[in-house]
Amino acid sequence: MSRRSTTRFSILGLLATGFAFGYIVACNRTESPKPVVAENVVDEEEAAATEVTFRPDASATRANPASERDAYFPGTEDLGPDEMRIIACGTGMPTARPKQAATCFLVELGNGDKFLFDLGTGSAERVSALRIPWDYLNKAFISHLHTDHFGDFDAFYIGGWVGGRNTAFHVWGPSGDSPELGTQYALEHFQKALTWDIECRKGNIPASGGQLFIHEFDYKGVNQVVYEENGVTIRSWPAIHGIDGCVSYRLDWNGLSFVFGGDTYPNSWFTEYAQNADVVVHECFITVPQLIEKYKWSPETALQVGTQIHSAPEATGKVFSMVQPRMAVAYHFFNDWDTVNDIYSRLRTTYDGPLSLANDYMVWNVTKDDIRVRMCAIMEDVWPPNPATTVMPPDPSIRIPKSEFIDGGRLDLGDIIDSIYDEVNEQYGTDESPPENGGG
Ligand SMILES: [Zn+2]
Ligand SMILES: [Zn+2]
Numbered sequence: 059m060s061r062r063s064t065t066r067f068s069i070l071g072l073l074a075t076g077f078a079f080g081y082i083v084a085c086n087r088t089e090s091p092k093p094v095v096a097e098n099v100v101d102e103e104e105a106a107a108t109e110v111t112f113r114p115d116a117s118a119t120r121a122n123p124a125s126e127r128d129a130y131f132p133g134t135e136d137l138g139p140d141e142m143r144i145i146a147c148g149t150g151m152p153t154a155r156p157k158q159a160a161t162c163f164l165v166e167l168g169n170g171d172k173f174l175f176d177l178g179t180g181s182a183e184r185v186s187a188l189r190i191p192w193d194y195l196n197k198a199f200i201s202h203l204h205t206d207h208f209g210d211f212d213a214f215y216i217g218g219w220v221g222g223r224n225t226a227f228h229v230w231g232p233s234g235d236s237p238e239l240g241t242q243y244a245l246e247h248f249q250k251a252l253t254w255d256i257e258c259r260k261g262n263i264p265a266s267g268g269q270l271f272i273h274e275f276d277y278k279g280v281n282q283v284v285y286e287e288n289g290v291t292i293r294s295w296p297a298i299h300g301i302d303g304c305v306s307y308r309l310d311w312n313g314l315s316f317v318f319g320g321d322t323y324p325n326s327w328f329t330e331y332a333q334n335a336d337v338v339v340h341e342c343f344i345t346v347p348q349l350i351e352k353y354k355w356s357p358e359t360a361l362q363v364g365t366q367i368h369s370a371p372e373a374t375g376k377v378f379s380m381v382q383p384r385m386a387v388a389y390h391f392f393n394d395w396d397t398v399n400d401i402y403s404r405l406r407t408t409y410d411g412p413l414s415l416a417n418d419y420m421v422w423n424v425t426k427d428d429i430r431v432r433m434c435a436i437m438e439d440v441w442p443p444n445p446a447t448t449v450m451p452p453d454p455s456i457r458i459p460k461s462e463f464i465d466g467g468r469l470d471l472g473d474i475i476d477s478i479y480d481e482v483n484e485q486y487g488t489d490e491s492p493p494e495n496g497g498g
Pocket of ligand 2: 152204206321390
């Protein structure tokens with residue numbers, strides 16, 4: 059061992075001793091600390107050789123500016139007037155797992171507009187971690203009616219309403235080959251399934267956030283405009299995935315473009331209309347061997363679903379090569395240490411351009427000059443953010459009354475509930491009193 063490495067070893071030993079010592083002190087505060095004598099470990103000559111000087115711009119008390127951070131901390135960075143921010147809020151598969159929700163991408167624009175692309179199962183949790191007022195999250199575009207692409211509709215529609223959204227919820231989506239295979243049918247019936255939920259909230263929370271508008275368009279439309287407002291144009295074209303009724307989208311705004319491909323076998327509409335877009339999101343399924351070995355599917359099912367219903371990684375790479383985006387984003391696979399290498403190497407057999415292998419909370423800041431890719435740093439114990447609209451009290455006249463039978467089971471808590479009303483009236487200057495029979 060050289061003299062230099064001996065010195066390093068000694069300093070590491072000294073640090074380790076310090077940590078161990080700190081631990082002992084923390085565990086037993088009655089013990090008097092014994093000083094560690096540095097001279098025993100590093101002599102003067104060695105100390106001089108390892109002396110360091112602090113840079114003049116270093117500071118132990120100043121935080122790094124946001125622009126220098128390695129991670130995106132939601133709610134801490136303004137969006138530039140010419141900037142687009144895209145956040146992956148679901149990149150996984152139809153099977154639920156803690157690490158990856160099902161499909162959802164959020165696009166935020168410098169003009170203040172925000173758009174959700176797909177509402178896959180579990181994705182509302184991811185979106186909630188961004189702490190964006192729910193009033194701004196009221197426009198969603200669904201690629202197709204598989205639950206891993208719209209299964210969290212209720213969490214966005216009802217959960218967003220309870221979370222403070224006072225604006226109506228708007229959802230765009232394709233028709234199907236028959237009326238019952240279209241978005242209108244699916245969401246109308248989803249809303250019907252929520253009848254008890256909605257009726258129960260009437261008169262107890264503001265009604266405006268409970269409005270739903272469904273905008274169904276022809277799934278066969280090729281590069282058709284499905285949304286145009288405030289300088290934003292969104293177009294759709296068909297996708298090939300199981301049965302008819304699937305689409306992909308392209309958003310153009312201010313010279314920047316975002317393409318969101320829902321599930322599809324590689325198709326010629328995509329390679330034509332996604333051409334040269336800035337950020338192109340395309341599905342990339344797990345490999346056929348992974349479907350057999352990790353998903354426990356038969357080879358027959360794995361081949362059919364992994365190469366015909368979806369895009370195999372090699373096929374996804376071919377699409378990216380034909381489209382030539384500034385940034386290609388592959389998603390729709392479980393992104394783990396023991397799956398990602400095979401997916402990456404297969405995709406790289408057909409594409410050698412800029413590539414992100416998406417995971418939940420990956421974020422892309424897009425300007426004309428740069429595409430910056432980071433991960434979000436989120437905390438899990440989030441609460442609804444401040445609403446962006448004025449919070450109105452609910453209208454008690456539309457409450458649906460309970461039956462006399464159910465009312466008859468109420469405990470008489472008199473003073474206990476009165477004291478809560480007194481507390482709130484005093485703190486918030488209101489003059490409320492408990493309604494008869496709980497107000498229902
Ligand atoms: Zn699908
Ligand atoms: Zn899917």
